[in-house]
Amino acid sequence: MLDQSTICAISTSPGSGAIAVIRLSGTDAIAIAAKVFQSPNKNKKLEEQPGNTLHFGQIVSKGEIVDEVVVALFRSPHSFTGEDIVEISCHGSVYIQQKLLEILIENGARMARPGEFTQRAFLNGKMDLSQAEAVADVIAASNKAAHKLALNQMRGGFAKEIQALRDQLLHFTAMIELELDFSEEDVEFADRKELKELAEKVEHLLRKLKDSFQLGNVIKNGIPVAIVGETNVGKSTLLNALLNEEKAIVSDIHGTTRDVIEDVVNIHGTAFRFFDTAGIRETKDHIESLGIERTYNKLEQAAVVLLVVDMHTPYPIVEQRIEEIRKRISNDRKLIVVANKIDTGNAGTIRKMERFETKANENLVFIAAKTKQNLEQLIDLMIHSVNMEQVNQEDVIVTNVRHYEILKNAHHAILRVLAGLEDGITGDFLAQDIRECLHYLSEITGEITTHEVLGHIFKNFCIGK
Numbered sequence: 001m002l003d004q005s006t007i008c009a010i011s012t013s014p015g016s017g018a019i020a021v022i023r024l025s026g027t028d029a030i031a032i033a034a035k036v037f038q039s040p041n042k043n044k045k046l047e048e049q050p051g052n053t054l055h056f057g058q059i060v061s062k063g064e065i066v067d068e069v070v071v072a073l074f075r076s077p078h079s080f081t082g083e084d085i086v087e088i089s090c091h092g093s094v095y096i097q098q099k100l101l102e103i104l105i106e107n108g109a110r111m112a113r114p115g116e117f118t119q120r121a122f123l124n125g126k127m128d129l130s131q132a133e134a135v136a137d138v139i140a141a142s143n144k145a146a147h148k149l150a151l152n153q154m155r156g157g158f159a160k161e162i163q164a165l166r167d168q169l170l171h172f173t174a175m176i177e178l179e180l181d182f183s184e185e186d187v188e189f190a191d192r193k194e195l196k197e198l199a200e201k202v203e204h205l206l207r208k209l210k211d212s213f214q215l216g217n218v219i220k221n222g223i224p225v226a227i228v229g230e231t232n233v234g235k236s237t238l239l240n241a242l243l244n245e246e247k248a249i250v251s252d253i254h255g256t257t258r259d260v261i262e263d264v265v266n267i268h269g270t271a272f273r274f275f276d277t278a279g280i281r282e283t284k285d286h287i288e289s290l291g292i293e294r295t296y297n298k299l300e301q302a303a304v305v306l307l308v309v310d311m312h313t314p315y316p317i318v319e320q321r322i323e324e325i326r327k328r329i330s331n332d333r334k335l336i337v338v339a340n341k342i343d344t345g346n347a348g349t350i351r352k353m354e355r356f357e358t359k360a361n362e363n364l365v366f367i368a369a370k371t372k373q374n375l376e377q378l379i380d381l382m383i384h385s386v387n388m389e390q391v392n393q394e395d396v397i398v399t400n401v402r403h404y405e406i407l408k409n410a411h412h413a414i415l416r417v418l419a420g421l422e423d424g425i426t427g428d429f430l431a432q433d434i435r436e437c438l439h440y441l442s443e444i445t446g447e448i449t450t451h452e453v454l455g456h457i458f459k460n461f462c463i464g465k
Contacts (some may be wrong), residue, residue, distance in 0.1 A: 311345025
C-alpha cells in the first residue's frame with residue numbers, strides 16, 4: 001500500500017500570512033531539500049545534519065534567491081510519518097509558497113494527496129487508524145468539548161479501550177480453537193462460566209461505546225436546538241439575537257418564516273445548531289402547512305427545545321401551547337419555555353407566568369429578544385442543559401460514524417456469543433461468533449483494512465496533513 005515517492009505540500013492555511021510551512025516526506029526528502037537550500041556557511045551540507053534540528057538559510061533556484069527560510073529536519077523513524085521529513089518555514093506570500101512547491105517538484109518531489117502524510121503515518125505504524133481519523137477531528141474541532149474528545153482519541157484513548165477488549169477475546173478464542181483440535185477427547189479448555197462473564201463485560205462496554213455516539217455526534221456537530229412557538233412570538237428575533245446577525249427575516253406579518261432556517265454558532269466554547277421553525281397555527285396555506293409539519297419534525301431531532309411564548313398573549317392560551325409542546329417531545333429532551341417581550345407584555349400574563357410550575361427537565365426564562373434583555377440567562381440554561389463540562393478529556397465517546405457502524409456489528413456478534421452460551425452450542429460456532437466480533441474491532445484500529453476504506457477515510461483530509 002505504501003508509495004515510496006517523496007511528497008510535498010503546503011501545510012499551513014491557504015492564502016497570505018506572516019509565514020507558511022511547506023512539508024516534504026519520503027526517502028529523498030532531505031536530499032531534495034539539500035539541492036535548493038543554501039546555508040550562510042557555504043560548507044554546511046543539509047544532508048549531513050542530524051534530525052530534530054533547525055537551519056537558517058536561503059532557497060536558491062537557477063542561481064536566484066527565492067526566499068530566506070528556516071528548515072526543520074526530522075529523520076526516520078523519529079517523525080510524524082515515520083519517514084524523513086523536511087519542513088520549510090518561508091514568508092507567507094502566495095507567490096513564494098507556489099514557487100517553492102514548483103522548485104521541489106522540479107527536483108524530484110510530487111504533490112501530496114489529501115491526508116497522505118497522515119496515511120503514511122498509519123501505514124508506517126506511527127498511529128492506528130482510529131488515531132489517524134482523530135487528526136482530522138482535531139483540525140475540524142469547533143468547540144472545547146469536540147477538541148477534548150478528538151485529542152483523547154488522537155492520543156490513543158479509544159484504541160486502548162478496543163485493544164483491551166480484543167486481548168481478552170483472543171485468549172478465549174485460542175482456548176476454544178484448542179478444544180477443536182482435541183474434539184475426539186471431549187475436553188474443555190475454555191471455562192464457559194468465565195467466557196460468559198467476559199462476554200457480558202464486552203457486551204456492556206460495546207453497548208456503552210455504541211450508545212455514546214448520540215452524545216458524540218452532538219458534541220462534534222453542535223447541540224441541536226429547535227426554536228418553536230406560534231407566529232409572531234419573536235422566534236426569528238431570538239435567532240438573530242443568538243447568532244448576533246440578521247439571519248432570519250423579522251416582520252409583523254404572520255407566517256413570515258415558512259421553512260426551517262438553520263445555523264451553527266459557538267457560544268462560550270459550546271457549539272449550538274439552531275433551527276428557527278415556522279410558527280405553529282391553523283392555516284389553509286399549503287406552503288405554510290408544510291413548514292409547520294417540518295417544525296414538528298425538528299422537535300424530534302432537537303436535544304433542546306426553546307418554546308417561545310408571547311407575554312402579550314392571554315395566559316390560558318400560553319398555558320395551552322406549553323401543554324401541546326410537552327405532549328410532542330420525549331422526556332429525554334430539554335424544554336426551555338422562553339417568555340418573550342417582557343418589556344412590553346401584559347402584566348397579568350407575566351405575573352401568572354412567574355408562578356408557572358416547570359416539570360423535570362424543564363426551565364423557564366423571561367427575556368426581551370429585541371433588546372437582548374436576559375439573553376445571557378437563556379444561554380446559561382442552554383449550556384447547562386447538555387452540560388458539556390461533564391465531558392472529560394479521558395472519556396471515551398464515539399464521534400465517528402464509521403466507528404459507530406462497526407461497534408453495532410461487533411455488539412450483534414457478542415450478543416450471539418451470549419445467546420450461544422445460554423443455549424449450550426458447540427465450540428466451533430462460538431469460535432466463529434467471537435472471531436467475527438474480533439474482526440469488527442480490528443477494523444476500527446486498522447489491523448484489518450483495504451484500499452477502499454483508506455481512500456474513503458483520507459479523501460476528506462486537507463492536503464498537507
